[in-house]
Structure formats: C-alpha cells, structure tokens
Amino acid sequence: MNHVRVFSPAKVNLHLDISERRPDGYHGAYSIMHALSMHDMLTMRREFAAPGSGLVVDVHCATHGDIAELNIPAESNIAYKAVVRLAEALGRTGDDSVLIGIDKNIPHAAGLGGGSSNAAAALLGACALWDIDLADTGVRAIVEQVASGLGADVPFFLHGGCVALTDKGDIYERDLVPSKRNVVIVRPEEGVSTGAAYAAFDANPPLSSDEVKADARAAESADDLHLFNNLAPASEGLLPVLTDIREWLSGHAGVAHDATTGAPQVLLCGSGSSTFAICDDFDAAYKLVGDARLNGWWARSCNFTSAGARVLPTAGQATNLGAVQKSW
Ligand SMILES: C[C@@](CO)(OP(=O)(O)O)[C@H](O)COP(=O)(O)OP(=O)(O)OC[C@H]1O[C@@H](n2ccc(N)nc2=O)[C@H](O)[C@@H]1O
Ligand SMILES: Nc1ncnc2c1ncn2[C@@H]1O[C@H](COP(=O)(O)OP(=O)(O)O)[C@@H](O)[C@H]1O
Structure with missing residues (x-):
C-alpha cells in the first residue's frame, strides 16, 4: 500500500485523578478517556526515495473551521516524530520517503489531545504503508512502547472508545461501555500548556478522596461516571476565563445533569483550555x-464515539466511520 487515510479523533477525560509528582517528573494519573467524533484526518503517502537518502519524512498541516494555524516546523510535529521513532524501533534503516498531510479540525493546546491523536494515527498509518502486521503481539508491543514515549496521551488513541488508564495515564487498564450522547466543546482563544498546568497543580495538589477513587474504579460504562478532574483548579488559576466558561455552561438550559448528584455535566478537558458539556x-x-x-x-x-485512530478502508470496503463523520 502506498497511500492511506487515517482517522484521528479528539478526546475528553471523563475522570482525571492526578496524584503527586513522582521522582521521574511525571504525576501518577488514573484517567478515563473517551474519544469524540470531532477529528483530524491524516493522508500518508510513500514516495520514491533517492538512493542514500535514508528515511525522509515531511509534514504539511491545513487548518479548518476557525482554529489557529499550527505554525511549527515539520520536525517539531509529533506525527513526524512518531514515524521517525517507529522506524528506529523497528530497525528500518533503509531509504524511504513518507509524506504526511494533516487536515486539522481539532484546536491545539486545548486539552483535546489533537497532537497525541495525530501521533497515534501516524504510527498506524506508517504500519499500513510498511505492511506491518499489528496482530503480531511483538510488533504491537513495540508500537505501544513508541506511543508511550511520545506522550502520556498517545497510547489511548491506539485503542479509542472509552478506556481507563493507569500509571501516568498511559497504561491501558480496561474498556468501559462507550456513551452515545451529544457533547459541546467550548474554548476561549488562549491555550493552556500541559506542563504549566501540572506545575501549578504542584503548588497545592487537591488530591482525591477514597470515595472518588472507588467510584471511578467501579464504573462499567461512560454514562455511569460522575465527571471529575482535579487538574481543573490549577488550569482555572492560570486562565481565569475558564471559570467564567464553566459557570456559564453549568447554568445553561439543555446541559444534562448527573442523575445521582444533580450536578451539571460540565468539565474542563484535561489541562484545558477547552471545557465540555x-x-x-x-x-x-x-x-x-x-x-x-x-x-x-x-x-x-x-x-x-467508540472509534480510535484508525486506518480507513480503501474504496469498496465497508466502514461505519461515515456515520461518525456526519455527526458534527
Ligand atoms: C493532562 C492530560 C490529560 O489527558 O492531557 P491534556 O489535557 O494536556 O491533553 C495528560 O495527562 C497529559 O498528557 P500529554 O499531553 O500526552 O503529556 P506529555 O506530553 O507526556 O507531558 C507534557 C507535560 O505534562 C507533564 N505530565 C504529563 C502527564 C503526567 N501524568 N504527569 C505530568 O507531569 C509532563 O511532566 C510534561 O511536562
Ligand atoms: N500534530 C500536532 N497537532 C497539534 N499540536 C501539535 C502537533 N504536533 C506538535 N504539536 C504541539 O503540541 C502542543 C499541544 O498540542 P495538543 O496535543 O493539540 O494539545 P493538548 O495536549 O492540550 O491536547 C501544540 O501547542 C503544538 O505546539
């Protein structure tokens, strides 16, 4: 195969329980993530490689729908890093040329995991271009290890749907039954840096109670969860308009309420700056x-959505992702 299209969805954290900073600099995280129908699309093509060129990767991004352009060099794009690191991990040292086009609909620095999703999509796309069998457990382990090294959120997108993750929020624990409900994402113009949110969290960590922990571990479906994010106060401290957005959404008619607690179902997306209702x-x-x-x-x-990053079938093969794409 020399040409693939890869679906690359956004995410929200329905439950984000951060614990204290660990010696490796990361924080422990019990995270329940859910994929969204909002998505980017990657088009990946294998081109003629000049003899002696080694691996050449290029990335072009086009943004759509009023989102800020991603003005970063190709080598800084996490999709670029994903392909280079996978080639290294698989020992692919020969001449090769991979062109990646990213159609971006997911705003960046928004807590929607757009970059992480693009990285997972690029890993799956490269495997398809290189005829690598992901059903092989050894290969799958290499891909998952590369994903985790790219960022804590990347492994989730290899699965998709609704998944609980442990350790630093990157180790798969279990699937939950996905939700079919409607979601609205609202964000201000400004972004929040994930690193800055974690640093602000350290100043006064609002650690979760045993009850919150037990509740999340008992949930079997996305719709059973009581929304929770103890990174949110740190992000609201960094960007006060997030408090305005949360309060405005919480008072808006049409936002669903938790059947047990009566709380409006509104929460900051990870480290922000998006809020979902x-x-x-x-x-x-x-x-x-x-x-x-x-x-x-x-x-x-x-x-x-129950999807994750997915190589789309070529013409003539059945897919249910069309329904997902038409929904927004
Ligand atoms: C907060 C979350 C919630 O899903 O994502 P976003 O809302 O930003 O998308 C994640 O924990 C972010 O995951 P990701 O964005 O992949 O983080 P990385 O690139 O691995 O790390 C970015 C920065 O966050 C810090 N970080 C990340 C994860 C973690 N468990 N502890 C941390 O302290 C790292 O120290 C690093 O400085
Ligand atoms: N393909 C990409 N898409 C989005 N951001 C990217 C990408 N590659 C690198 N980045 C960088 O990663 C940062 C975080 O992006 P993103 O994953 O969208 O945010 P978040 O972690 O808040 O969900 C961006 O501000 C950008 O500088």
Missing part, C-alpha cells in the same frame, strides 16, 4: 453552540 439531545447541543459563540468563544458540537 454533555447535552440531553442534539437540539440542545446545537442551541448551546450558538449561544457560546455569541459570547465570543469557539464552540462545536459532536458525539462520543
């Missing part, structure tokens, strides 16, 4: 997007 139905989500835009915020509606 779960809505009762599509009409409520549509109205919420319009109202948020009137406040000057970026807003989109989408759905939870």
Whole structure:
C-alpha cells in the first residue's frame, strides 16, 4: 500500500485523578478517556526515495473551521516524530520517503489531545504503508512502547472508545461501555500548556478522596461516571476565563445533569483550555453552540464515539466511520 487515510479523533477525560509528582517528573494519573467524533484526518503517502537518502519524512498541516494555524516546523510535529521513532524501533534503516498531510479540525493546546491523536494515527498509518502486521503481539508491543514515549496521551488513541488508564495515564487498564450522547466543546482563544498546568497543580495538589477513587474504579460504562478532574483548579488559576466558561455552561438550559448528584455535566478537558458539556439531545447541543459563540468563544458540537485512530478502508470496503463523520 502506498497511500492511506487515517482517522484521528479528539478526546475528553471523563475522570482525571492526578496524584503527586513522582521522582521521574511525571504525576501518577488514573484517567478515563473517551474519544469524540470531532477529528483530524491524516493522508500518508510513500514516495520514491533517492538512493542514500535514508528515511525522509515531511509534514504539511491545513487548518479548518476557525482554529489557529499550527505554525511549527515539520520536525517539531509529533506525527513526524512518531514515524521517525517507529522506524528506529523497528530497525528500518533503509531509504524511504513518507509524506504526511494533516487536515486539522481539532484546536491545539486545548486539552483535546489533537497532537497525541495525530501521533497515534501516524504510527498506524506508517504500519499500513510498511505492511506491518499489528496482530503480531511483538510488533504491537513495540508500537505501544513508541506511543508511550511520545506522550502520556498517545497510547489511548491506539485503542479509542472509552478506556481507563493507569500509571501516568498511559497504561491501558480496561474498556468501559462507550456513551452515545451529544457533547459541546467550548474554548476561549488562549491555550493552556500541559506542563504549566501540572506545575501549578504542584503548588497545592487537591488530591482525591477514597470515595472518588472507588467510584471511578467501579464504573462499567461512560454514562455511569460522575465527571471529575482535579487538574481543573490549577488550569482555572492560570486562565481565569475558564471559570467564567464553566459557570456559564453549568447554568445553561439543555446541559444534562448527573442523575445521582444533580450536578451539571460540565468539565474542563484535561489541562484545558477547552471545557465540555454533555447535552440531553442534539437540539440542545446545537442551541448551546450558538449561544457560546455569541459570547465570543469557539464552540462545536459532536458525539462520543467508540472509534480510535484508525486506518480507513480503501474504496469498496465497508466502514461505519461515515456515520461518525456526519455527526458534527
Ligand atoms: C493532562 C492530560 C490529560 O489527558 O492531557 P491534556 O489535557 O494536556 O491533553 C495528560 O495527562 C497529559 O498528557 P500529554 O499531553 O500526552 O503529556 P506529555 O506530553 O507526556 O507531558 C507534557 C507535560 O505534562 C507533564 N505530565 C504529563 C502527564 C503526567 N501524568 N504527569 C505530568 O507531569 C509532563 O511532566 C510534561 O511536562
Ligand atoms: N500534530 C500536532 N497537532 C497539534 N499540536 C501539535 C502537533 N504536533 C506538535 N504539536 C504541539 O503540541 C502542543 C499541544 O498540542 P495538543 O496535543 O493539540 O494539545 P493538548 O495536549 O492540550 O491536547 C501544540 O501547542 C503544538 O505546539
């Protein structure tokens, strides 16, 4: 195969329980992530490689839908790093040329994991271009190790759906039954750096109770969870407009409420700067997007999805991802 398209979804953390900083600099994290129908699309092509060139990778990004352009050199793009590190891990030292086009709909520095998802998509796309069998457990272990080395959020996107992860939020623990509900994402113009959010967390870590921990571990489906994110106060401290957005969403008609606690189902996406709200139905989500835009915020509606980063079937093969893409 010399040409693939790879679906690259966004994520939210339905539950993000950060513990104290570890000696390796990372924080422990029990994270339950859910993939969204909002997605980027990667087009990857293998081209003629000049003799003696080694591996040549190039990346081009096009942004769509009012999101800021990603003005970074190709070598800084995490999709570039993914392909180079996978080639190294697999011992592929020969001449090769891989061109990656990224159509970006997911805003960056938004807590939606767009870069991490692009990295997972690039790993799967490279495997398809190189005819690498991911059913082989040895190969799969190499791909998962490369994913984890690229960033804590990357391994999730190899799975997708709704997944609980442990350690630093990168080790798969179990699947939960995905949700089919409507989601609205709202964000201000500014982003939040993940590293800065973790540093602010360290100043006064709001550690979770045993009850919160037990509750998350008992949940079997996404819809059973009580939304939780103890990184949110740190991000709100860094970017006070996040408090305004949370309070505004929490008081908006059409936002769903937790059946047990009665709390509005509104939460910061990971380290921010997006906030998500779960809505009762599509009409409520549509109205919420319009109202948020009137406040000057970026807003989109989408759905939870059971997909992850996925190489799309070539023409003639059946797929259910079309339904996912039409939903936003
Ligand atoms: C907070 C979360 C929630 O899913 O993601 P975002 O909301 O930013 O997307 C993750 O923990 C972020 O994952 P990711 O964005 O992949 O982080 P990395 O690139 O590995 O690390 C970025 C920075 O965050 C810190 N970091 C990350 C994960 C973790 N468990 N502890 C940390 O202290 C690292 O020290 C590093 O300075
Ligand atoms: N393919 C990519 N898509 C988005 N951001 C990328 C990409 N490659 C590198 N980056 C860098 O990673 C940073 C974090 O991006 P992203 O994963 O979208 O945010 P978050 O971790 O908040 O979800 C960006 O600000 C950008 O500088």
